[in-house]
Amino acid sequence: MADQYDVLAIGNAIVDVIASHPDSFLESNGIPKGTMRLISAEEASALYAKMGPGREISGGSAANTAAGVATLGGRAAFVGRVSNDQLGKVFAHDIRAAGVDYRTPAAEGGPPTGQCLIVVSPDAQRTMSTYLGSCQEVDETDVDAEMVKAARLIYFEGYLWDPPAPIRAIRKAKAIARETGRKVALTLSDVFCVEGHREDFREMMQSGAVDIVFANENEAKSLFQTDSVEAAVEGLAALVPLAVLTRSEKGAIVVNGVGREEVPVTPAARVLDTTGAGDLFAAGFLTGYAQGRGLRDCAVMGTIAAAEIIEHYGARPEADLQARVKAVLG
Amino acid sequence: MADQYDVLAIGNAIVDVIASHPDSFLESNGIPKGTMRLISAEEASALYAKMGPGREISGGSAANTAAGVATLGGRAAFVGRVSNDQLGKVFAHDIRAAGVDYRTPAAEGGPPTGQCLIVVSPDAQRTMSTYLGSCQEVDETDVDAEMVKAARLIYFEGYLWDPPAPIRAIRKAKAIARETGRKVALTLSDVFCVEGHREDFREMMQSGAVDIVFANENEAKSLFQTDSVEAAVEGLAALVPLAVLTRSEKGAIVVNGVGREEVPVTPAARVLDTTGAGDLFAAGFLTGYAQGRGLRDCAVMGTIAAAEIIEHYGARPEADLQARVKAVLG
Numbered sequence: 195m196a197d198q199y200d201v202l203a204i205g206n207a208i209v210d211v212i213a214s215h216p217d218s219f220l221e222s223n224g225i226p227k228g229t230m231r232l233i234s235a236e237e238a239s240a241l242y243a244k245m246g247p248g249r250e251i252s253g254g255s256a257a258n259t260a261a262g263v264a265t266l267g268g269r270a271a272f273v274g275r276v277s278n279d280q281l282g283k284v285f286a287h288d289i290r291a292a293g294v295d296y297r298t299p300a301a302e303g304g305p306p307t308g309q310c311l312i313v314v315s316p317d318a319q320r321t322m323s324t325y326l327g328s329c330q331e332v333d334e335t336d337v338d339a340e341m342v343k344a345a346r347l348i349y350f351e352g353y354l355w356d357p358p359a360p361i362r363a364i365r366k367a368k369a370i371a372r373e374t375g376r377k378v379a380l381t382l383s384d385v386f387c388v389e390g391h392r393e394d395f396r397e398m399m400q401s402g403a404v405d406i407v408f409a410n411e412n413e414a415k416s417l418f419q420t421d422s423v424e425a426a427v428e429g430l431a432a433l434v435p436l437a438v439l440t441r442s443e444k445g446a447i448v449v450n451g452v453g454r455e456e457v458p459v460t461p462a463a464r465v466l467d468t469t470g471a472g473d474l475f476a477a478g479f480l481t482g483y484a485q486g487r488g489l490r491d492c493a494v495m496g497t498i499a500a501a502e503i504i505e506h507y508g509a510r511p512e513a514d515l516q517a518r519v520k521a522v523l524g
Numbered sequence: 525m526a527d528q529y530d531v532l533a534i535g536n537a538i539v540d541v542i543a544s545h546p547d548s549f550l551e552s553n554g555i556p557k558g559t560m561r562l563i564s565a566e567e568a569s570a571l572y573a574k575m576g577p578g579r580e581i582s583g584g585s586a587a588n589t590a591a592g593v594a595t596l597g598g599r600a601a602f603v604g605r606v607s608n609d610q611l612g613k614v615f616a617h618d619i620r621a622a623g624v625d626y627r628t629p630a631a632e633g634g635p636p637t638g639q640c641l642i643v644v645s646p647d648a649q650r651t652m653s654t655y656l657g658s659c660q661e662v663d664e665t666d667v668d669a670e671m672v673k674a675a676r677l678i679y680f681e682g683y684l685w686d687p688p689a690p691i692r693a694i695r696k697a698k699a700i701a702r703e704t705g706r707k708v709a710l711t712l713s714d715v716f717c718v719e720g721h722r723e724d725f726r727e728m729m730q731s732g733a734v735d736i737v738f739a740n741e742n743e744a745k746s747l748f749q750t751d752s753v754e755a756a757v758e759g760l761a762a763l764v765p766l767a768v769l770t771r772s773e774k775g776a777i778v779v780n781g782v783g784r785e786e787v788p789v790t791p792a793a794r795v796l797d798t799t800g801a802g803d804l805f806a807a808g809f810l811t812g813y814a815q816g817r818g819l820r821d822c823a824v825m826g827t828i829a830a831a832e833i834i835e836h837y838g839a840r841p842e843a844d845l846q847a848r849v850k851a852v853l854g
Contacts, residue, residue, distance in 0.1 A: 245621065247582065247622050279610055284578070287577075287578070
């Protein structure tokens with residue numbers, strides 16, 4: 195069967211609400227800087243009322259990655275549930291307009307489309323409070339076996355590991371991918387995901403169900419409950435065929451059975467909002483991977499896409515990423 | 525009575541949907557570059573489907589001006605109608621979060637909140653297609669006589685001059701302002717507004733109902749059906765006590781009964797999206813005016829606020845405008 199997609203991403207379908215605040219705003223609201231946390235509709239309403247003027251830009255971790263893959267010239271599909279409301283229409287429009295095949299039907303009558311209230315600090319750090327809304331209603335019926343079979347790579351976000359329905363969706367996609375020899379990639383997403391699902395994540399990797407893992411330093415260290423980045427890298431390398439460790443301004447480490455590559459960051463023209471840096475790193479890496487590039491070039495593509503996303507507000511690419519890759523890698 | 529507000533603005537309550545496109549997009553959709561036009565719900569839906577990934581940022585001309593006045597340290601109120609939907613909540617949140625007193629009740633059950641589909645070209649020019657939605661339902665009952673009496677200056681946008689209900693709202697506010705000696709300011713908004721309501725606008729000025737007029741070169745030339753900027757400036761000076769002509773990169777001309785000031789632009793760090801430049805010029809000018817500054821300094825404040833708004837996407841200020849004014853004017 196011909197590959198129709200390079201990447202099929204499954205994740206939360208979210209619209210970001212982005213406001214800028216000094217660190218004192220986070221402190222006075224008791225929100226730890228740089229984290230992601232889940233909040234209820236009531237908490238979202240109360241926090242939004244305190245936030246400054248916002249910018250609404252489609253988000254969602256795996257959705258950002260899918261949009262990035264498409265912007266980089268790859269063929270991407272996305273599975274995730276919005277509600278049939280104005281923000282759901284915004285999400286669906288934006289991901290399709292980015293070139294991603296998005297078919298998940300909108301939920302009717304349930305909670306509204308998921309929103310992530312993002313506070314951007316003066317140092318460009320982002321702090322996220324997420325109300326999942328209709329995201330939690332994605333389930334196994336949304337995973338079309340033909341789409342999974344038509345994708346070189348299935349990509350999941352760790353953020354999905356909480357409500358039961360999305361986990362059923364992932365299980366189904368993983369099973370189809372395994373049967374048909376498709377690669378499976380996973381991002382650990384956030385330390386809180388690792389803390390909540392450490393055994394699940396490790397077991398999934400140990401069982402051979404995951405081919406590629408993306409993690410940042412803190413997530414990897416949490417997975418192995420170690421303070422040593424090296425121990426975490428070795429742990430990942432022992433568990434999965436390909437591990438990609440992102441290290442913010444220190445670049446990235448890629449390890450597979452054969453060896454190890456370390457790449458520095460691609461400098462950004464300015465650093466305004468770090469939201470989506472990891473998502474776009476994954477987009478660049480996976481696009482290069484689907485193009486059959488070497489691991490070093492895959493990682494370089496990741497740093498190029500990550501550099502672009504932190505130059506502006508929002509986690510969806512604004513610049514011509516293909517041109518930027520071409521300028522560096524030819 | 526103590527002045528509670530420096531500026532009470534009345535206008536369309538709109539959320540902007542901003543996407544970037546090359547000029548070929550406008551050409552292939554038959555939309556004249558740089559214009560504003562009104563479109564139906566069906567046209568909005570069809571155009572949105574063709575547009576690229578968007579950014580949703582609260583807008584509306586007079587609303588942007590009100591947000592600018594508040595950001596500059598002035599006391600502002602806004603009157604304009606949203607619907608009780610997600611985008612209406614976004615609009616209400618953003619204008620209040622900017623520090624503007626906004627009390628107009630949301631419409632229930634009618635058309636959705638107004639949206640402006642903005643195509644930003646590579647040269648930063650903006651082209652606007654507006655679906656008014658619930659904006660048209662603002663009426664005289666939304667104009668609170670006590671708020672008008674408590675404002676030094678009432679500011680209207682020419683965009684309101686189309687559906688009958690908003691015109692009744694303006695008439696009521698103008699009448700109260702005249703009775704109580706409040707100043708009335710008007711922006712001509714767009715050439716299409718002037719073409720549609722030339723006689724209304726001129727008659728309003730001739731009758732002495734308007735104290736300050738804001739216009740760009742094309743609007744002023746259209747008002748007097750002349751090709752000469754000088755003729756337009758003289759025409760405005762003869763009709764109103766204070767006329768402010770904005771001239772894009774050529775700066776601004778201010779004329780009153782006594783004399784004339786010309787100010788150059790304040791250079792922008794970069795020019796990304798010119799949406800809202802006129803709105804923010806008015807915000808800077810009116811804030812200076814309310815502070816009792818000289819006309820030249822009022823115009824300089826206008827250029828400072830306009831320079832900030834064109835440095836980023838969206839027509840609501842992101843930077844500390846008070847600090848920027850202080851750096852120039854002390």
